[in-house]
Amino acid sequence: MKTASPFRELDPTPDRVRVWFDGVPxxxxxxxxxxxxxxxxxxxxxxxxxxxxxPRAPYCMMGACFDCLVAVDGVVRQACMLAVEDGQRIARPDRLDNGDGEE
Ligand code: FES
Structure with a gap:
C-alpha cells in the first residue's frame, strides 16, 4: 500500500525506469x-x-535486519542490497503464489 512518504530523493531529475510493486507501476x-x-x-x-x-519495512539499510525482504522477479531478496533496474517485478513475499492456488 502506498502512503505519504517522509523520504525524499536527492536528485531532482533522475533517470527513471518503470518497475512494478504488487502490480502497481x-x-x-x-x-x-x-x-x-x-x-x-x-x-x-x-x-x-x-x-x-x-507490517515490516526497511530498518537497518545494511543487510542485517531482513525487514526489507521483497520478491524481485520471483526471488526473495533484501531490497536494501539491490539497485533499481528497469522492468523489475517486485512483490511482497507473503503475496507470492506458492503454486497451491492460494496467495
Ligand atoms: S533494511 Fe535491514 S536488511 Fe534491508
Missing part, C-alpha cells in the same frame, strides 16, 4: 538503492511477519 530512479527508492515512492509495507502478520 512506479517510476523509480535507475541505479538507486531499491529500498530507499521504494520508501521515497511511498511504499510503507514491504512484507508481513509469518507469525502475526505485523
Amino acid at each position: 512506479l517510476a523509480l530512479p535507475r541505479g538507486d538503492n531499491l529500498a530507499a527508492a521504494l520508501l521515497a515512492a511511498g511504499v510503507g509495507v514491504f512484507r508481513r511477519t509469518p507469525a502475526s502478520g505485523a
